[in-house]
Amino acid sequence: MPVSGRRYKALQQQHELDVAELEKTRDELAETKEELDSCRKAVTDLLHSPVTTAEQRLRADLRRSEEAREALDTRITVLQAANEGAYREAYDLAKIAREVTA
Structure with a gap:
């Protein structure tokens, strides 16, 4: 072309x-x-x-720390869900109270 x-x-x-x-x-x-x-x-x-004894201890501490972090994360998730449920329930109760008093 x-x-x-x-x-x-x-x-x-x-x-x-x-x-x-x-x-x-x-x-x-x-x-x-x-x-x-x-x-x-x-x-x-x-x-x-080769892994030294100090490194082995650090690895064990790190593993325990990670397990604790995961447990805390799970606990926080449960608490957040409970908090959301309590908020919804409080909102519903406030709504009912407004309707009753109106």
Whole structure:
């Protein structure tokens, strides 16, 4: 499909911009891959390193802390539901009281 000279020049410029953007994206991808490889190595090193007694205690404390957080979260959910129920009941009672006194 033939195009005008101006359109051809604009397409060339857009192509050059696209190529530059692609090269930039490739560089970013390479940097990200290096960071990912570095993180994988760090995690692998941590997983295969010996665990000290202090680390074992910290892990146990963290596990207990997480279990306590989950228990508190459950308790808060129950209390919120009870609070909403009490609010609805108080609203209904106030409505009845207004109707009776009116």
